[in-house]
Amino acid sequence: MTFDLLSTDKNSQARAGTITTDHGKIETPIFMPVGTVGTVKGVHQRELKQDINPDIILGNTYHLYLRPQTEILEKAGGLHKFMNWDRNILTDSGGYQVYSLSSNRKIKEEGVKFKSHIDGSMHTFTPENVMEIQRTIGADIIMAFDECTPYPCDYQYARRSMHMTHRWLERCVAHLKKLPFKYGYEQTFFPIVQGSTYKDLRQQSADYIASVGADGNAIGGLSVGEPAEEMYAMTDVVTAILPKEKPRYLMGVGTPINILENIALGIDMFDCVMPTRNARNGMLFTAHGTINIKNAKWKDDFSPIDEMDITWVDTEYSKAYLRHLFSVNEFLGKQIATIHNLGFYLWLTREARKQILAGTFRVWKDKMVKQMDKRL
Amino acid sequence: MTFDLLSTDKNSQARAGTITTDHGKIETPIFMPVGTVGTVKGVHQRELKQDINPDIILGNTYHLYLRPQTEILEKAGGLHKFMNWDRNILTDSGGYQVYSLSSNRKIKEEGVKFKSHIDGSMHTFTPENVMEIQRTIGADIIMAFDECTPYPCDYQYARRSMHMTHRWLERCVAHLKKLPFKYGYEQTFFPIVQGSTYKDLRQQSADYIASVGADGNAIGGLSVGEPAEEMYAMTDVVTAILPKEKPRYLMGVGTPINILENIALGIDMFDCVMPTRNARNGMLFTAHGTINIKNAKWKDDFSPIDEMDITWVDTEYSKAYLRHLFSVNEFLGKQIATIHNLGFYLWLTREARKQILAGTFRVWKDKMVKQMDKRL
Ligand SMILES: [Zn+2]
Ligand SMILES: [Zn+2]
Numbered sequence: 001m002t003f004d005l006l007s008t009d010k011n012s013q014a015r016a017g018t019i020t021t022d023h024g025k026i027e028t029p030i031f032m033p034v035g036t037v038g039t040v041k042g043v044h045q046r047e048l049k050q051d052i053n054p055d056i057i058l059g060n061t062y063h064l065y066l067r068p069q070t071e072i073l074e075k076a077g078g079l080h081k082f083m084n085w086d087r088n089i090l091t092d093s094g095g096y097q098v099y100s101l102s103s104n105r106k107i108k109e110e111g112v113k114f115k116s117h118i119d120g121s122m123h124t125f126t127p128e129n130v131m132e133i134q135r136t137i138g139a140d141i142i143m144a145f146d147e148c149t150p151y152p153c154d155y156q157y158a159r160r161s162m163h164m165t166h167r168w169l170e171r172c173v174a175h176l177k178k179l180p181f182k183y184g185y186e187q188t189f190f191p192i193v194q195g196s197t198y199k200d201l202r203q204q205s206a207d208y209i210a211s212v213g214a215d216g217n218a219i220g221g222l223s224v225g226e227p228a229e230e231m232y233a234m235t236d237v238v239t240a241i242l243p244k245e246k247p248r249y250l251m252g253v254g255t256p257i258n259i260l261e262n263i264a265l266g267i268d269m270f271d272c273v274m275p276t277r278n279a280r281n282g283m284l285f286t287a288h289g290t291i292n293i294k295n296a297k298w299k300d301d302f303s304p305i306d307e308m309d310i311t312w313v314d315t316e317y318s319k320a321y322l323r324h325l326f327s328v329n330e331f332l333g334k335q336i337a338t339i340h341n342l343g344f345y346l347w348l349t350r351e352a353r354k355q356i357l358a359g360t361f362r363v364w365k366d367k368m369v370k371q372m373d374k375r376l
Numbered sequence: 377m378t379f380d381l382l383s384t385d386k387n388s389q390a391r392a393g394t395i396t397t398d399h400g401k402i403e404t405p406i407f408m409p410v411g412t413v414g415t416v417k418g419v420h421q422r423e424l425k426q427d428i429n430p431d432i433i434l435g436n437t438y439h440l441y442l443r444p445q446t447e448i449l450e451k452a453g454g455l456h457k458f459m460n461w462d463r464n465i466l467t468d469s470g471g472y473q474v475y476s477l478s479s480n481r482k483i484k485e486e487g488v489k490f491k492s493h494i495d496g497s498m499h500t501f502t503p504e505n506v507m508e509i510q511r512t513i514g515a516d517i518i519m520a521f522d523e524c525t526p527y528p529c530d531y532q533y534a535r536r537s538m539h540m541t542h543r544w545l546e547r548c549v550a551h552l553k554k555l556p557f558k559y560g561y562e563q564t565f566f567p568i569v570q571g572s573t574y575k576d577l578r579q580q581s582a583d584y585i586a587s588v589g590a591d592g593n594a595i596g597g598l599s600v601g602e603p604a605e606e607m608y609a610m611t612d613v614v615t616a617i618l619p620k621e622k623p624r625y626l627m628g629v630g631t632p633i634n635i636l637e638n639i640a641l642g643i644d645m646f647d648c649v650m651p652t653r654n655a656r657n658g659m660l661f662t663a664h665g666t667i668n669i670k671n672a673k674w675k676d677d678f679s680p681i682d683e684m685d686i687t688w689v690d691t692e693y694s695k696a697y698l699r700h701l702f703s704v705n706e707f708l709g710k711q712i713a714t715i716h717n718l719g720f721y722l723w724l725t726r727e728a729r730k731q732i733l734a735g736t737f738r739v740w741k742d743k744m745v746k747q748m749d750k751r752l
Contacts, residue, residue: 039701039708046692068675068700075676082678082697299444300451302458316422321458324444325415331707332415 001141001188001215003247011362013239013266016353019216019247021140022185023080023088026055028247028268029352031259031345032090034276037063038083041276042335043342045084051311052342056088056140058271061133062097066118070136078138078183090271091139092251093130093192096148096220107147109164127171135179135187143218144172144191151197151225158196162205165194169212190249192220193238197230206241217242218249223258223272232261239266256285256348256372260365263352275345279337282326285344289374291319293337298323305336311343377517377564377591379623387738389615389642392729395592395623397516398561399456399464402431404623404644405728407635407721408466410652413439414459417652418711419718421460427687428718432464432516434647437509438473442494446512454514454559466647467515468627469506469568472524472596483523485540503547511555511563519594520548520567527573527601534572538581541570545588566625568596569614573606582617593618594625599634599648608637615642632661632724632748636741639728651721655713658702661720665750667695669713674699681712687719 007016019026033040033048035057040048048054059079064070068082076082079089098105098114105114111126127145134142146165149158169191181187191209195201209217219238222231235250242248249269250262259270275285284291286306291298293305298319305322306314313336325333348368355361383392395402409416409424411433416424424430435455440446444458452458455465474481474490481490487502503521510518522541525534545567557563567585571577585593595614598607611626618624625645626638635646651661660667662682667674669681674695681698682690689712701709724744731737 037700037704037706038697039706042707042711044689044692044708044711046688063704067704068696072676072696072700076678076694076696082694082700084692084694084697300448302452312422313420316420316460318452318458318460320444320448320452321414321460324413324448324458328413328439328443330413330415331418331710332420334707335418335420335711 001186003216003245005245007357008244009264009356009361010359012264012365014263014352014356014361014365015266015268016356017247017268021088021188023086023140024055026088027350027353029259029263029349030055030269031349032056032058032269032271033342033345034058034060034271034273035083035085035089036060037067038079040338040342041280042331042338047339048085049087051339052346054087054342054346056090057085059089059091059137059139060097061091061094061130061137062101064091064137065094065123065133066116070133073138074136074182078136080138088141089139090141091134091137091143093134093143093145094125095146096252098125099148099150109167111145127168128175131172131175131179135182138183139187140185141188141190141216144169144189146192146194146220148221148224149194149196153196155198158194158198158201162194162196162201165192166205166208169209173212188215190214190216190218192218192251193242194221195234196221197226197234199233199237202234202237203241206238210242214246216247216249218251219267220251222250223252223254228258228261231258232265235262235265235267256345257369259345259348260352260369263349264362264365270349275341276338279341280334282333282337284337285341285372286376287344287368288371289376291376293319293323293333294326295323305340306344310347311339313339314343377562379592379621381621383733384620385640385732385737386735388640388741390639390728390732390737390741391642391644392732393623393644397464397564399462399516400431402464403726403729405639405725405732406431406645407725408432408434408645408647409718409721410434410436410647410649411459411461412436413443414455416714416718417656418707418714423715424461425463427715428722430463430718430722432466433461435465435467435513435515436473437467437470437506437513438477440467440513441470441499441509442492446509449514450512450558454512456514464517465515466517467510467513467519469510469519469521470501471522472628474501475524475526485543487521503544504551507548507551507555511558514559515563516561517564517566517592520545520565522568522570522596524597524600525570525572529572531574534570534574534577538570538572538577541568542581542584545585549588564591566590566592566594568594568627569618570597571610572597573602573610575609575613578610578613579617582614586618590622592623592625594627595643596627598626599628599630604634604637607634608641611638611641611643632721633745635721635724636728636745639725640738640741646725651717652714655717656710658709658713660713661717661748662752663720663744664747665752667752669695669699670702671699681716682720686723687715689715690719
């Protein structure tokens with residue numbers, strides 16, 4: 001993997017760059033749609049490629065490990081072939097889902113023992129076996145196994161957890177050296193900064209992660225319930241330390257406004273379930289604010305879903321029709337809203353990139369943040 | 377509406393023809409996908425048009441009357457505009473759903489009083505108001521309000537019901553004369569033959585329906601649980617009487633085999649929820665038999681869903697991937713299976729038409745019936 005930093009904004013820390021892997025280019029800033037278990041919910045791979053057009057999507061190690069299981073993915077020749085997606089994929093380490101989905105998990109130095117949320121069977125994730133699982137899934141970018149602390153988090157716990165995450169990182173790195181690539185293309189490993197909402201811990205962790213010299217770095221443990229200002233403060237602390245010449249990935253963030261603010265703080269990569277999950281609940285993001293399409297006010301509004309026409313669904317269907325689909329609980333409504341929202345998120349990061357390259361990012365960002373902060 | 381009968385098979389009663397309406401041509405035999413409440417479940421209108429490509433789809437008056445309600449459809453300028461579908465639409469009369477979905481309905485000479493399955497509110501369908509509702513929905517082909525008897529049905533009940541359906545038909549015809557078209561294009565009215573599984577009643581009903589001189593005729597009350605042989609026997613009795621120069625629509629039929637056998641008996645139009653409903657349950661129809669994609673035997677079968685490649689999903693996705701989507705209950709699985717099944721049904725009726733025009737229908741039909749009667 002290579003990263004070319006093309007431009008840094010003069011009036012913020014926003015950056016435009018290009019990541020190149022064996023599955024092609026990733027133009028940053030980028031939003032990565034979440035393809036939980038080998039599918040972006042309700043979206044055909046063809047639509048994802050042609051209509052939404054992201055350079056990279058995300059898969060969840062926890063979900064893929066449980067189903068279809070690594071044995072099937074290995075027989076398929078990796079996740080790319082299994083789901084028929086020939087662009088980039090990033091997998092998380094599974095930690096976040098273990099902490100949030102499993103009713104029963106024990107975190108020890110060795111690793112995490114957890115109960116499957118599907119069938120109650122017991123499993124263990126360690127830094128070593130999570131690297132092996134991610135080798136088998138075969139994503140282009142794979143993530144360190146870490147502990148993601150909740151919010152709020154006691155300082156002592158956050159500190160102890162951060163150091164354990166650092167020790168786990170050493171074990172990830174050591175173990176990866178023994179594991180060759182499986183499918184003839186390279187995989188790039190990203191370590192993760194932790195430290196909860198404590199500035200000194202975030203600095204310590206960023207120093208440590210920077211010292212590892214990985215080809216890209218991530219920030220975890222944010223967007224877990226803290227106020228946006230605390231999130232931005234932590235991003236700011238960390239991006240000041242992480243090397244400029246490596247891509248920076250802020251995990252699990254966020255609203256369109258969160259994304260623009262974090263781009264301004266020097267973040268290059270994002271992922272979040274919000275555009276897809278909220279779409280399924282009838283919430284649409286637009287450049288002029290959010291729409292709750294279930295609202296009765298849309299029942300005889302036959303205007304296009306979004307006049308901006310970023311994706312074809314925006315003018316193909318009317319607000320009244322989409323509202324009808326939600327009110328009769330027809331899945332096509334969720335499909336339409338998902339394409340709309342993902343199309344909008346990808347438009348937003350592409351537009352941010354253009355504005356950075358043109359030197360106009362800061363003014364544009366301030367305008368967009370203001371106009372997106374509305375309910376239509 | 378016009379109907380051009382292009383060819384009748386020498387070795388069966390199969391016919392190829394072309395219906396022309398203000399929304400374009402319908403090449404028969406045709407299968408009409410069911411778009412219950414203004415959407416073919418899980419399929420974008422764009423996919424329906426480009427990938428499945430039917431000349432006509434069906435909407436359900438009962439469902440559309442309850443939601444979004446006729447007021448919204450009228451404001452939209454009719455169902456075509458509301459759902460953005462510019463090809464043909466046929467609406468049923470709502471009777472079938474009243475009898476099958478409402479827990480509480482009373483059938484009288486005046487009409488049917490029923491409780492909504494959505495909110496328990498009381499409504500009445502009469503021949504007159506159902507014609508008004510269908511005028512407002514604005515389908516190209518609209519159906520008579522009838523009673524659809526269950527199977528089995530007592531002879532006396534079937535006879536009384538049939539005569540009431542005939543009296544209702546007179547009221548439909550009389551009332552339609554008072555109702556102008558609403559949206560600047562023509563609507564064609566089809567009466568419906570009833571008579572349960574009794575040959576003499578079917579003959580009486582077909583004689584009466586033929587005497588009305590409508591531009592097309594339908595056969596109702598079949599595919600309600602009777603053995604296939606009884607269905608074919610009734611179709612045979614009725615098509616011998618209905619005028620040859622008018623299209624014949626067999627309502628609610630059926631399996632791919634049912635469709636081919638009824639084409640051989642002189643039917644031109646079909647609709648059924650089977651390809652869509654069964655798709656959502658993981659059952660795929662193919663030219664070589666049916667596939668239960670949930671079966672564990674497919675879990676590491678990375679071959680295409682269907683080598684015939686009738687629609688793009690067939691080779692885009694593997695059986696193992698589709699099986700995975702069903703086992704994790706991801707909606708994309710239902711989307712893929714629905715496109716596959718509808719694509720197959722439309723292929724089947726298009727191919728039947730080609731074989732009729734080529735004079736090879738009977739041999740082809742016998743071969744297809746044999747090879748589709750398998751579980752893969
Ligand atoms: Zn440490
Ligand atoms: Zn009669």
